[in-house]
Amino acid sequence: MPESDVITDRIWCVIPVYNNCAAVKGVADxxxxxxxxxxxxxxxxxxxxxxxxxxxxxxxxxxxxxxxxKGKAINTAMNYIAEKGGLFMITIDADGQHYPKDLKKFIPLLQDDESAIVVGCRNFNIENVSKSSRFGRKFASFWLRIETGITINDCQSGFRAYPVRFISKMKFYGSHYDFEAEILARAVWAGLKIKTVDIDVWYPKPHERVSAFKPVTDNVRISLMHTRLVGRRLLQLILFKKEM
Structure with missing residues (x-):
């Protein structure tokens, strides 16, 4: 049974799902x-x-x-949890890629800080991790560093914890996988901290995978989001220099 301390009772686990009924029940259970x-x-x-x-x-x-x-699904859950008085929202993928037992790694970090986002950094030293996934991870980390000046190992992980009362008040433009890039940059700009925790991950063989990620469409969305974020960052720097 779930732990029963006050903080844990106000943590909500959110599982966005699109056409993955074969796995989502087991993940949720x-x-x-x-x-x-x-x-x-x-x-x-x-x-x-x-x-x-x-x-x-x-x-x-x-x-x-x-x-x-996916971004819209996360926002829908965020608004619901805010109305219920939840403190944190932990998102986990519906495809079974993440291990629910790693939820236990997030809880102590949330108890220590109610204003931080915690990102689960995936262990890629396993079988069946594609070259595109490895490249995408490095690509995302590079752009986050350009946008915010901070570096984390895994910007693309969907296993994350968000502080609801801070994030629910922010405005976001991405509604698909681009949301997960946008939220980290805007959170840092808003003064929130980004923490990481190591997690395990499982990838099936390529022909067995079920994913809602559309390589062309979603990569274009993500690239456009990074363009937007970098543009915003450059504008901030220009305005800052003018004020000096």
């Missing part, structure tokens, strides 16, 4: 061993009735009528 507040955000899935999958359980399902993107 395992997460419920560590946290009692679990939300599955069905982002317009057509492979199953996700609400029906979780019927009769204590897991909350929020549904989008159509696919709106």
């Amino acid at each position: 395992k997460c419920s061993l560590y946290l009692k507040n679990i939300i599955v955000v069905d982002d317009g899935s057509t492979d199953a009735d996700i609400a029906q999958v979780f019927a009769g359980t204590e897991i909350k399902v929020i549904s989008h009528g159509k696919n709106m993107g």
Whole structure:
């Protein structure tokens, strides 16, 4: 059963899902061993009735009528948790890539600091990690350093903890995978800290993978977001120099 201290009771675990009914039930059930507040955000899935999958359980399902993107799903959950008075939201992927047992690694860091984002840095020293994933990780870290001056090892990990009362008040433009790049940069600009924790990860063989990531479309979105963020950063520096 989940731990019962006050902080843990105000941590919500969020699982965005789009057409991955085969894995999401197992992920959610395992997460419920560590946290009692679990939300599955069905982002317009057509492979199953996700609400029906979780019927009769204590897991909350929020549904989008159509696919709106992972970023939008996270924001939907964020707004719901803010209304419920939650302190933190931990997001975890629905495909089974992450190990729910690693939720235990996040909790002590959240107890120590209520204003930090915690990113789970994936162990890539395993089988079946694609070259594109390795490159994307380095690419994202490079741009975060340009945008904010900070460096973390894994900007693309979807296993993260967000401080709800701070993040829910911020405005974001990305609604797909570009959201996960945007939120880190804007959080740093807002004065929030970024912490990391090492996590394990599992990748199936390429022909067995189920992913909502669209290589062309989503990479274009991410690149455009980095262009936007770098432009914003340059403008900030120009204005700062003028004020000196």
